[in-house]
Amino acid sequence: MAAARTAASAARSPGAPAAAAAARTRRPPSARPARLPPLLVLLAAAAGPGAGGAARLYRAGEDAVWVLDSGSVRGATANSSAAWLVQFYSSWCGHCIGYAPTWRALAADVRGPYPLALWRCSASAAAGLHPGFIPRMTPPAPVEIWEVGCQVRMTGTPLPPPPSLSWGHRGLPRLSSPPDPLVESLKASATTSAPGLYPSCVLTFISSSVTPPGCLESRFFEAPVPVPGCFPYWAAAIRVAALDCAEEKNQEVCRAYDIHFYPTFRYFKAFTKDFTTGENFKGPDRELQTVRRTMINFLQNHTDGNRPPACPSLDPIRPSDVLSLIDKRGDRYVAVLLEDDSSYVGREVILDLIPYESIEVRRALGSDTAFLQKLGVPSLPSCYLIYPNGSHGPVTVGKPLRSFFSSYLRSLPGVRKKPGSLPGRPSRDESSEAVVWRDFDRSKLYTADLESGLHHLLRVELAAHRSLAGAELKTLKDFITVLAKLFPGRPPVRKLLEMLQEWLASLPLDRIPYDAVLDLVNNKMRISGIFLTNHIKWVGCQGSRPELRGYSCSLWKLFHTLTVGAGTHPKALDGTGLEDDPQAVLQTIRRYVHVFFGCKECGEHFEEMAKESIDSVKTPDQAILWLWKKHNLVNSRLAGHPSEDPKFPKVPWPSPDLCPACHEEIKGLGTWNEGQVLLFLKQHYGRDNLVDTHSADLGGPGEGAPAPGEKQEGSQAPPEQPPADHGAESLRPPSLLPPRAHLSERSQPGLDLLLGSRAGGEGRRGAEAAAAFLGMGFSSLDMSLCVVLYVASSLFLMVMYFFFRVRSKRWKVKHHHPSV
Numbered sequence: 001m002a003a004a005r006t007a008a009s010a011a012r013s014p015g016a017p018a019a020a021a022a023a024r025t026r027r028p029p030s031a032r033p034a035r036l037p038p039l040l041v042l043l044a045a046a047a048g049p050g051a052g053g054a055a056r057l058y059r060a061g062e063d064a065v066w067v068l069d070s071g072s073v074r075g076a077t078a079n080s081s082a083a084w085l086v087q088f089y090s091s092w093c094g095h096c097i098g099y100a101p102t103w104r105a106l107a108a109d110v111r112g113p114y115p116l117a118l119w120r121c122s123a124s125a126a127a128g129l130h131p132g133f134i135p136r137m138t139p140p141a142p143v144e145i146w147e148v149g150c151q152v153r154m155t156g157t158p159l160p161p162p163p164s165l166s167w168g169h170r171g172l173p174r175l176s177s178p179p180d181p182l183v184e185s186l187k188a189s190a191t192t193s194a195p196g197l198y199p200s201c202v203l204t205f206i207s208s209s210v211t212p213p214g215c216l217e218s219r220f221f222e223a224p225v226p227v228p229g230c231f232p233y234w235a236a237a238i239r240v241a242a243l244d245c246a247e248e249k250n251q252e253v254c255r256a257y258d259i260h261f262y263p264t265f266r267y268f269k270a271f272t273k274d275f276t277t278g279e280n281f282k283g284p285d286r287e288l289q290t291v292r293r294t295m296i297n298f299l300q301n302h303t304d305g306n307r308p309p310a311c312p313s314l315d316p317i318r319p320s321d322v323l324s325l326i327d328k329r330g331d332r333y334v335a336v337l338l339e340d341d342s343s344y345v346g347r348e349v350i351l352d353l354i355p356y357e358s359i360e361v362r363r364a365l366g367s368d369t370a371f372l373q374k375l376g377v378p379s380l381p382s383c384y385l386i387y388p389n390g391s392h393g394p395v396t397v398g399k400p401l402r403s404f405f406s407s408y409l410r411s412l413p414g415v416r417k418k419p420g421s422l423p424g425r426p427s428r429d430e431s432s433e434a435v436v437w438r439d440f441d442r443s444k445l446y447t448a449d450l451e452s453g454l455h456h457l458l459r460v461e462l463a464a465h466r467s468l469a470g471a472e473l474k475t476l477k478d479f480i481t482v483l484a485k486l487f488p489g490r491p492p493v494r495k496l497l498e499m500l501q502e503w504l505a506s507l508p509l510d511r512i513p514y515d516a517v518l519d520l521v522n523n524k525m526r527i528s529g530i531f532l533t534n535h536i537k538w539v540g541c542q543g544s545r546p547e548l549r550g551y552s553c554s555l556w557k558l559f560h561t562l563t564v565g566a567g568t569h570p571k572a573l574d575g576t577g578l579e580d581d582p583q584a585v586l587q588t589i590r591r592y593v594h595v596f597f598g599c600k601e602c603g604e605h606f607e608e609m610a611k612e613s614i615d616s617v618k619t620p621d622q623a624i625l626w627l628w629k630k631h632n633l634v635n636s637r638l639a640g641h642p643s644e645d646p647k648f649p650k651v652p653w654p655s656p657d658l659c660p661a662c663h664e665e666i667k668g669l670g671t672w673n674e675g676q677v678l679l680f681l682k683q684h685y686g687r688d689n690l691v692d693t694h695s696a697d698l699g700g701p702g703e704g705a706p707a708p709g710e711k712q713e714g715s716q717a718p719p720e721q722p723p724a725d726h727g728a729e730s731l732r733p734p735s736l737l738p739p740r741a742h743l744s745e746r747s748q749p750g751l752d753l754l755l756g757s758r759a760g761g762e763g764r765r766g767a768e769a770a771a772a773f774l775g776m777g778f779s780s781l782d783m784s785l786c787v788v789l790y791v792a793s794s795l796f797l798m799v800m801y802f803f804f805r806v807r808s809k810r811w812k813v814k815h816h817h818p819s820v
């Protein structure tokens with residue numbers, strides 16, 4: 001009934017018309033405390049890698065994607081023998097979440113020519129390799145057994161491979177009834193490989209279409225010790241990687257690579273000696289096939305000198321070269337893929353066969369009909385095979401597709417994997433922590449969410465911009481002004497924002513380095529009473545999985561508190577230049593989203609909505625309602641999207657149980673009562689509804705500083721920051737710092753000096769290091785002030801000196817005059 005009402009109201013509402021259908025099938029979220037079912041909490045806690053802060057969308061060792069981070073990206077891409085395609089993403093960005101399956105599929109696709117499935121079968125090696133097992137698992141559809149190996153996972157502890165791991169059975173095409181020798185060999189191995197020690201077995205098959213009976217799972221899974229057959233195929237030439245810029249430890253590196261929006265795709269050529277930010281990939285679309293083809297083009301853009309050594313030539317050979325190969329005997333097969341100019345099949349098959357020896361794959365263009373007739377090739381693409389014994393002829397495959405050609409060539413007698421030629425992979429990420437669920441009340445607003453979001457905004461999102469000038473700087477100034485005047489959080493944070501605003505407002509410069517902003521945010525001057533947590537702790541913005549909700553949820557909440565703040569405190573913006581404009585807060589938010597919000601597509605959608613209707617806003621109350629309506633439009637657009645948290649379905653908000661008065665029926669149709677919605681929004685996003693429970697590290701009410709050794713989720717000190725600068729001390733609550741004077745009046749000249757030295761770039765770091773060394777704990781501001789005072793007192797002494805000199809001369813002249 002409630003759901004039906006929500007749906008009807010959504011249908012009538014200008015704010016959320018399209019959400020009606022979604023709401024029909026969804027139960028509105030309850031206003032009661034949000035608890036996850038105990039089983040989900042347990043599952044979340046046991047989720048293992050990726051459940052915590054690290055590698056949230058891609059999991060090292062589980063996905064075929066290479067998971068890079070600040071510590072590995074430079075080493076991996078610099079002077080590498082393979083090229084790289086790296087996706088710089090943000091784990092909170094909805095578009096990145098939506099794109100992740102494609103990226104995983106791409107990585108898996110170039111890792112092996114078929115989706116490889118590794119099935120963990122049965123509880124013991126003995127059972128898993130029971131001679132009857134293979135016949136039993138013969139599925140109705142033919143399955144080709146590619147490699148069979150026994151590998152072990154016992155409560156997550158890697159064990160050495162069993163002695164019999166060396167079996168590899170391949171070249172058994174279309175196994176409809178397993179040959180006896182295979183079963184016999186498995187049986188023999190099972191008995192020799194200590195079944196008690198090695199309790200589970202990994203079997204690698206081509207084709208993942210059918211799950212063998214008795215198997216526990218059918219998904220990509222990497223054994224702790226590599227199993228033959230699950231090495232990447234193209235990886236010796238080009239690798240597909242991802243790096244999460246939402247992780248604080250990666251922020252510096254994302255800045256160094258000039259990443260402003262997510263996802264950003266960059267290619268890195270092989271053997272690049274000097275540091276490079278890579279080449280942008282902005283293809284017409286980012287579908288798997290388009291990206292795979294662009295990877296091939298990119299490989300072809302290498303010169304002969306820097307082409308990855310494992311990558312065979314991808315250029316076509318001439319018909320005359322093909323003819324000269326025929327009738328020649330050799331020690332290997334030569335396969336020639338004949339295709340037309342626009343086809344990629346030949347190059348894909350060449351790359352698929354990289355790890356194999358005793359075969360060479362080339363491609364030739366089949367534009368010459370006489371040539372094709374001579375070879376007896378009726379259509380394109382086709383494969384012409386020259387055997388080691390010199391015989392030759394066209395190959396017959398079921399369909400002229402990459403997978404058919406590759407499979408056929410790999411299963412030729414004598415074609416084997418090259419021993420030890422394949423690269424290792426980054427190991428499984430074991431560093432992540434379990435998620436701890438915090439119960440919360442959906443009718444409340446949590447300080448922890450707003451302040452965690454602000455921390456991410458100021459220290460991570462802005463950090464994508466090395467320096468700020470022009471429209472960017474103006475946007476930042478206005479946004480910080482709005483925050484300083486309207487942010488409803490705790491006094492230390494409000495003070496920090498005020499200081500930042502005053503500083504930005506009085507800046508004479510038209511370009512500032514981001515690091516100067518960061519110094520203020522980190523309170524390097526150690527002004528007491530100023531502090532912003534450097535931890536992320538989501539409460540009302542928790543997601544049931546680590547990649548869901550979080551920052552983007554907190555940003556929406558922050559924006560709503562700002563429009564509500566302007567509506568309920570009409571004088572708050574007086575004297576800022578933003579007063580008297582009912583759209584001022586909305587327009588500032590709009591510009592922030594456009595310029596700084598890392599999710600580019602989100603920003604573009606928001607801009608479209610703003611262009612359409614923001615001009616209709618004539619009062620602060622209308623601004624509150626405008627943002628509410630647009631947020632509901634976004635909700636309805638994203639209902640069912642992969643970034644939707646199933647525990648927090650995207651339904652028109654506020655739901656009837658959160659605000660019964662907001663919903664009413666007119667002639668049987670549910671609709672919004674906008675007057676009530678406005679009242680509700682003012683109450684919900686007002687200061688009085690803010691709850692400090694779970695607020696960390698603020699030195700005020702709430703939980704206070706974490707217990708020693710307690711690790712907060714997402715907490716990482718920014719890299720490359722010496723402890724004296726951004727380390728624990730400067731980020732400690734003010735109450736824990738040594739008492740220092742309030743510097744609001746005297747801070748300005750010092751900050752300008754600091755900035756002046758920053759404008760010189762890296763020299764600043766050196767200056768700071770020197771300051772730390774000489775100043776025994778004095779900040780660079782302290783040192784700057786000393787210099788200012790020193791120069792001022794010298795000037796004063798010089799002025800006094802000249803003053804007295806002139807006076808004494810006059811005095812002498814006066815007293816000697818009569819005698820002249």
Ligand SMILES: Cc1cc2nc3c(=O)[nH]c(=O)nc-3n(C[C@H](O)[C@H](O)[C@H](O)COP(=O)(O)OP(=O)(O)OC[C@H]3O[C@@H](n4cnc5c(N)ncnc54)[C@H](O)[C@@H]3O)c2cc1C
Nearest residue numbers: 094095549552553555556602605606628631632643648653
């Ligand atoms: C400006 C902006 C544009 C975005 N555009 C996109 C996009 O184009 N594509 C994409 O995939 N993701 C986009 N996102 C992210 C997306 O909107 C969500 O933030 C994300 O999916 C997390 O959803 P959530 O469940 O936490 O709820 P959110 O939508 O983030 O909402 C956070 C909280 O706000 C409250 N709330 C919900 N609706 C309203 C409302 N109408 N008025 C007031 N309060 C409300 C609820 O308490 C909710 O839990 C955007 C985010 C922002 C800030």
